[in-house]
Amino acid sequence: MMTLKRLLLVSNSTLHGGGYLEHCQDQIQKFLGEQVKRVLFIPYALHDRDEYAKTARQKFESLGYALDSIHEAADPVDAVLKSEAIFIGGGNTFRLLKALYDNNLIPVIRKKVVEDGIPYIGSSAGTNIATISICTTNDMPIVYPPSLQALGLVPFNINPHYLDPDVNSKHMGETREQRIRQYHEELDTPPVLALREGCMLLVEGDKATLLGVTKARLFLRGKSPTEHEPEQDFSFLLNQ
Amino acid sequence: MMTLKRLLLVSNSTLHGGGYLEHCQDQIQKFLGEQVKRVLFIPYALHDRDEYAKTARQKFESLGYALDSIHEAADPVDAVLKSEAIFIGGGNTFRLLKALYDNNLIPVIRKKVVEDGIPYIGSSAGTNIATISICTTNDMPIVYPPSLQALGLVPFNINPHYLDPDVNSKHMGETREQRIRQYHEELDTPPVLALREGCMLLVEGDKATLLGVTKARLFLRGKSPTEHEPEQDFSFLLNQ
Ligand SMILES: [Ca+2]
């Protein structure tokens, strides 16, 4: 039987004025459906894993799903191998990636998602980590992972929490767009899909769709960036 | 003869409304003095090195100094060994650090500055790179350097372009302060001196002083951050 890769890659965990995962809870419920009973949570991006698991558990239980946090499992690899669905939350992307490598989780998560077709939900750093690399994270390199290569569940980069330039700002640090352009000055760099807070990318097999309430900005190396409305079909990004 | 380590670590190359290095040109002139005739420029943080060298040369010539760009030298290591003064400009810190490693420049720059006492000027990424590591850069990891360890000319971290939280913002990405706190959640992390645009740190031997027109914010692991006015003596940071 052919399995389909299934991903829900959310820009941000919390939208201004709302609660944790509130702005994407309908999409999460629809995505996981009624077959999934338990979600495996990976809290590595934040320092306080107990507290983080508590927050995530509360939310997923309210949506009708049990949640196991991988940091409470005796064997993290085994926990992934037995999982029905995976959710990786936000925080610091370098810390998250290093912990995934340290626990030998990169190949098993890939196997479960790509070969077995279990649903993967990422938010913020958990979205960065699902892509080809963490080269377009907004986070500080607080630790040194053995590589910038990430799970590679999609063959492009995402910039979560994408921020438009503030025209009134007197700050002279690079804008987000300038930073992404610097990435594309490097050779052979893949597309960067910039997800503003409030939107997310749904991948079902070879189909990718923008969901949510904000627009996305797409950066292709050597081209001008383009704006895309919710419901935009981004399937072409899956075939690089 | 005892040599003194001499550093001028500037937060930002351009201050809103001013020209390139205009806000720190008096400090640069005073710092280099009249003995220095030529400055060696390291443009590795930006992609277009020719253009960058042109901009830097124009400015340094207007201040009375000749400028050689290391990317035009046949042997970069030799260029450093023969240099009277070094200026490393801003751009992407990961790109800069990787290029310094690729060209085997880390030990020779250290030798020239620490042992021979030639003046070192850094701006933005060039300031990050002068510290113990690039762990508190604001830049995206567009390339993978062999380590996050930098020149180690000072035993702490700097965050250039430090930005206060925007109280009116609806953006939910981490504030700069939250990012620095995440760094300090990691074990044995050194102080982070956050330099707002408009200020710089002058190091003369065992004395460090804040210069410029804006305040700095100091983050020590496990403590509340503190605010410091220009002329603040930061010599204690040199003895970690
Ligand atoms: Ca983050």
Ligand SMILES: [Ca+2]
């Ligand atoms: Ca920069």
